[in-house]
Amino acid sequence: MNKPSGVNAFMPYIERPRFSCALGGALSTLNSLPGVVPVIHASAGCGGNVFASQQAGSAYYGAGYCGGLAVPSSNVSENEIVFGGEDRLREQIANTLDVVEGQLYVVITGCMTEIIGDDTTGIARGFRNQGKPVLAVDTGGFKGNSYRGYDLVLERLFSEQVQKANEKAPDVINLWGAVPGQDPFFRGDLAELKRLLGLLGMKANTFFSYDETLENLNQAGSSVGNIVISRTYGVEAARTFEQVHQTPFIAVDIPIGPAATAEFLRKAADFAGINASVVEKIIADEQRDYYRYIERIADVYADLDLQHYGVVVGNASYSYSITRFLAEDLGWLPELVVITDCLGETHKEELKVHFGEIKYIKTPKVVFETDSSEIQKHLAEHWPLFSEKRYFHSFSPAFVFGSALERDLAAAIGAKHLTVSFPASNRAVLNRGYAGFKGGLHLIEDILDVLVAGR
Amino acid sequence: MAINVQSAEAAVRESRLGAITGYNGTIKDLVSRASCCSLKNRERCFSQASACSSGCAQGYLSGIEDAAIVNHAPIGCAADSIYGNTANKWGESIRGWKHRNINFITTNMTEEDTVFGAVNKLREAVREAYMRFKPKAIFVTTSCVSGIIGEDIKSVLDELSDEIPVPLSPVFCEGFKSKVWASGFDAAFHAILTAIVKPPEVKTNKVNMINFRGGAKEAITAILARFELEPVFVAPFSTVEELSKMSESAATISICGTLGSYLGNGLEEQYGVPYVKSLQPHGTAGMDSWLRGLGKATGKENEVEEYIAEEKARITSELAVIREKLKGYKAVVGMGPSFGHNYIRVLQELGVEVVWGATWHFDQHYDHGTCPESSRKLSDSETDIPISVCDQQNFELLNLLNKLKPDLYISRHGGTAVWATKMGIASVMVADEYSAFGYQGLIDFGYRLIDAVTNRSLAKNLSARVKLPYTDWWLSQDGFSFLQEEVG
Numbered sequence: 008m009n010k011p012s013g014v015n016a017f018m019p020y021i022e023r024p025r026f027s028c029a030l031g032g033a034l035s036t037l038n039s040l041p042g043v044v045p046v047i048h049a050s051a052g053c054g055g056n057v058f059a060s061q062q063a064g065s066a067y068y069g070a071g072y073c074g075g076l077a078v079p080s081s082n083v084s085e086n087e088i089v090f091g092g093e094d095r096l097r098e099q100i101a102n103t104l105d106v107v108e109g110q111l112y113v114v115i116t117g118c119m120t121e122i123i124g125d126d127t128t129g130i131a132r133g134f135r136n137q138g139k140p141v142l143a144v145d146t147g148g149f150k151g152n153s154y155r156g157y158d159l160v161l162e163r164l165f166s167e168q169v170q171k172a173n174e175k176a177p178d179v180i181n182l183w184g185a186v187p188g189q190d191p192f193f194r195g196d197l198a199e200l201k202r203l204l205g206l207l208g209m210k211a212n213t214f215f216s217y218d219e220t221l222e223n224l225n226q227a228g229s230s231v232g233n234i235v236i237s238r239t240y241g242v243e244a245a246r247t248f249e250q251v252h253q254t255p256f257i258a259v260d261i262p263i264g265p266a267a268t269a270e271f272l273r274k275a276a277d278f279a280g281i282n283a284s285v286v287e288k289i290i291a292d293e294q295r296d297y298y299r300y301i302e303r304i305a306d307v308y309a310d311l312d313l314q315h316y317g318v319v320v321g322n323a324s325y326s327y328s329i330t331r332f333l334a335e336d337l338g339w340l341p342e343l344v345v346i347t348d349c350l351g352e353t354h355k356e357e358l359k360v361h362f363g364e365i366k367y368i369k370t371p372k373v374v375f376e377t378d379s380s381e382i383q384k385h386l387a388e389h390w391p392l393f394s395e396k397r398y399f400h401s402f403s404p405a406f407v408f409g410s411a412l413e414r415d416l417a418a419a420i421g422a423k424h425l426t427v428s429f430p431a432s433n434r435a436v437l438n439r440g441y442a443g444f445k446g447g448l449h450l451i452e453d454i455l456d457v458l459v460a461g462r
Numbered sequence: 463m464a465i466n467v468q469s470a471e472a473a474v475r476e477s478r479l480g481a482i483t484g485y486n487g488t489i490k491d492l493v494s495r496a497s498c499c500s501l502k503n504r505e506r507c508f509s510q511a512s513a514c515s516s517g518c519a520q521g522y523l524s525g526i527e528d529a530a531i532v533n534h535a536p537i538g539c540a541a542d543s544i545y546g547n548t549a550n551k552w553g554e555s556i557r558g559w560k561h562r563n564i565n566f567i568t569t570n571m572t573e574e575d576t577v578f579g580a581v582n583k584l585r586e587a588v589r590e591a592y593m594r595f596k597p598k599a600i601f602v603t604t605s606c607v608s609g610i611i612g613e614d615i616k617s618v619l620d621e622l623s624d625e626i627p628v629p630l631s632p633v634f635c636e637g638f639k640s641k642v643w644a645s646g647f648d649a650a651f652h653a654i655l656t657a658i659v660k661p662p663e664v665k666t667n668k669v670n671m672i673n674f675r676g677g678a679k680e681a682i683t684a685i686l687a688r689f690e691l692e693p694v695f696v697a698p699f700s701t702v703e704e705l706s707k708m709s710e711s712a713a714t715i716s717i718c719g720t721l722g723s724y725l726g727n728g729l730e731e732q733y734g735v736p737y738v739k740s741l742q743p744h745g746t747a748g749m750d751s752w753l754r755g756l757g758k759a760t761g762k763e764n765e766v767e768e769y770i771a772e773e774k775a776r777i778t779s780e781l782a783v784i785r786e787k788l789k790g791y792k793a794v795v796g797m798g799p800s801f802g803h804n805y806i807r808v809l810q811e812l813g814v815e816v817v818w819g820a821t822w823h824f825d826q827h828y829d830h831g832t833c834p835e836s837s838r839k840l841s842d843s844e845t846d847i848p849i850s851v852c853d854q855q856n857f858e859l860l861n862l863l864n865k866l867k868p869d870l871y872i873s874r875h876g877g878t879a880v881w882a883t884k885m886g887i888a889s890v891m892v893a894d895e896y897s898a899f900g901y902q903g904l905i906d907f908g909y910r911l912i913d914a915v916t917n918r919s920l921a922k923n924l925s926a927r928v929k930l931p932y933t934d935w936w937l938s939q940d941g942f943s944f945l946q947e948e949v950g
Binding site: 018019020021022023024026027028029030031044047050051052053054055056057058059060061062063064069070072073075076077078079080081082083084085087088098099102103105106107108109117118119122123147148149150151152379380411412414415418430432 | 506507508509510511512513514515516517532536537538539540541542543544545547548551560561562563564566567568569570571572573575576583586587590594595605606607610611637638639640641643853854856857876877878880881929931932933935936944
């Protein structure tokens with residue numbers, strides 16, 4: 008099976024990683040689910056350190072209900088490494104049930120407790136057999152990165168927590184694929200897509216929205232289908248869901264802006280068997296509103312002559328969608344796309360082909376590179392940055408869409424910069440999202456904020 | 463126990479300094495038992511996420527301007543570098559420097575590597591770090607995984623030293639080896655002491671100033687200039703060259719007793735550079751003690767006394783105003799042991815009543831053999847203060863705060879202050895190690911506290927709407943009921 012996310016065995020080394028480990032991804036996923044309490048079975052530093060990196064990296068995402076330093080953690084040390092940590096874990100789970108209020112407790116493991124071979128799943132099953140809501144997922148950090156942790160947790164929840172439904176509800180759909188703690192805009196994105204599906208008459212479970220409870224996850228088996236808003240993350244989990252609950256899924260790009268969102272709505276409507284005329288009416292209404300705002304901002308855009316060359320750096324989902332927005336909605340010229348994930352070769356090829364389908368532009372150069380200091384080399388190979396020639400068509404004006412790490416690159420090539428991907432330490436995100444029609448407007452606002460900041 | 467530079471690694475604080483992470487009692491009891499070394503640790507049967515040596519060691523070393531870190535670990539341990547980068551940016555802005563990303567590479571250890579080992583990846587990563595960053599030194603930090611599978615890091619670095627012409631130093635900071643994460647600072651300083659510091663060629667008027675980000679850089683430079691001394695800010699934002707000459711300095715001082723013990727005493731033992739063993743320079747008593755220690759070590763006693771008298775006269779009336787305004791307010795302190803015990807004194811100087819002091823660990827003695835000066839100072843005062851030792855354990859702290867209901871919670875580590883805010887308690891996070899530094903700093907900190915208690919609307923609004931994760935049962939229990947009996 009093609010495992011697109013988190014397979015990083017072939018990366019011999021990574022400079023300043025843009026993700027945490029499987030444990031880190033599992034932790035931020037669980038911390039974003041209502042009523043769920045994670046229990047870490049690892050050394051004391053794992054929970055604190057992955058939180059610190061997610062906090063700084065995901066635009067100040069915060070501890071929430073039981074995250075950060077409140078996460079129960081067995082804090083194993085030398086003694087458990089030598090003699091085993093199973094007794095300590097049993098004690099930790101039993102006391103967690105008394106101390107911390109939750110509807111579901113999920114044990115996640117670190118590298119050390121997996122190497123010493125603690126039977127975490129068996130221990131969790133023991134509690135479950137006594138009627139306690141405890142699950143376990145092996146998330147040893149060496150299993151992959153945060154994205155892998157997200158999939159591992161969803162797979163376990165879909166197979167063991169989501170109840171089997173005898174009947175499917177035709178107007179209920181599940182939607183996931185934006186990764187908490189990695190996608191800085193996941194909440195705003197999920198909310199906008201949920202709003203749009205609502206216009207189609209669909210009730211969408213996203214599991215992570217503030218207006219949902221754990222019941223939305225528990226009852227997710229009754230949905231008529233699953234939409235994964237990524238071709239890379241959450242797809243494994245969708246396959247598991249399909250096997251266990253016989254629910255079909257589609258994996259689509261996270262739609263940013265009017266062109267991509269119209270396509271998303273058509274696909275969703277088709278998938279859910281909704282009449283084409285219904286969806287076209289909604290698209291027309293939304294696009295009309297969108298372009299009323301654009302009409303107003305077009306003045307300054309034209310006066311300042313704001314068409315730019317673009318460099319887009321980020322994960323597989325977002326970098327595609329940003330690039331497409333720049334090309335098909337904003338009329339810019341994205342030249343280089345850097346996908347910073349660790350991906351399998353087949354999946355890389357699929358993504359490259361997909362970039363070729365973006366309209367109005369010459370296909371940008373797409374590279375797969377985890378390391379920030381290498382990105383400038385890729386750009387220089389694509390577009391000579393310096394030349395002795397008398398006439399030289401320079402890469403200007405340019406705009407870098409990337410993480411906070413790309414401030415270096417932007418400064419080096421004299422480009423403007425907006426943080427749209429992890430680590431997003433120079434932004435604070437609450438309910439902002441770039442998905443959908445509203446998200447497209449937000450993205451234009453943020454781009455223009457950068458361009459007019461000096462005025 | 464003397465600092466052993468012949469050994470590949472620093473002994474952890476539990477064995478070297480009798481450090482503990484579990485205790486509940488009072489400052490007088492803590493110090494009297496520590497002084498006769500009869501304190502034993504108490505483990506917990508429920509615990510929460512905290513920190514580890516690796517995070518401390520890498521975070522600290524990655525601040526050195528022209529060094530690089532190679533982390534021999536799975537990917538998550540290196541995600542620390544994201545926070546490291548933001549902390550680095552802060553120090554850069556203090557200095558008005560251009561931003562640069564920290565030099566950091568991970569070997570990305572995978573499941574397979576735990577079976578077959580990954581010394582080849584390590585070799586490649588060290589070579590790559592040298593090529594990419596052209597560093598003046600490379601520190602290779604270890605991890606739980608590299609430690610458990612027994613990777614021979616030292617041999618790899620010995621081999622590579624033939625082809626890479628800069629110091630290559632292992633930093634043994636496996637998270638599981640110590641419950642006292644400050645052991646990671648010792649691991650970092652051990653690497654600096656053994657691989658970077660060179661024997662002195664001359665003696666200088668420099669003073670090694672062990673600290674974190676150096677927020678009071680200008681102020682300290684000005685103060686020391688009065689004594690014809692010049693600070694070298696160690697180790698973040700210094701260069702490998704500057705660090706290599708620490709043996710030539712006239713003295714070593716530290717902003718934090720926990721942080722400074724290993725390097726300060728190491729330099730004194732190895733190279734005769736006197737380490738100032740005083741209170742830390744927070745508030746008036748702390749600054750008096752710190753400057754007098756420095757004056758004694760460098761023969762500047764008279765100049766120091768002059769300065770102290772001048773500054774104290776300058777702040778007297780202002781301090782009285784602040785003490786009047788803060789009268790009647792109660793505070794709980796939650797910090798590392800050196801900052802914690804120093805800040806309790808600072809709050810008392812400002813007229814705030816400290817109703818509880820929690821520290822993340824406690825060293826029964828420092829590397830120079832005596833119980834921490836700040837702890838002794840507190841225990842010598844008339845009033846006894848309730849004290850606990852809890853490694854950032856949120857459930858213990860929130861249980862305490864819920865019962866004590868102080869006006870202020872004063873913290874020092876990211877991720878701790880917000881919980882007091884969620885309980886409706888005004889919290890002040892001492893992120894800058896130079897908050898309350900000296901006489902002027904005390905006044906500034908006093909005004910910070912007055913501001914914090916003046917408008918508590920965010921805390922009040924939030925606490926009315928946020929559900930804490932703890933059960934009513936837990937909040938009604940004795941906050942230390944999960945501490946087990948002392949073990950030897």
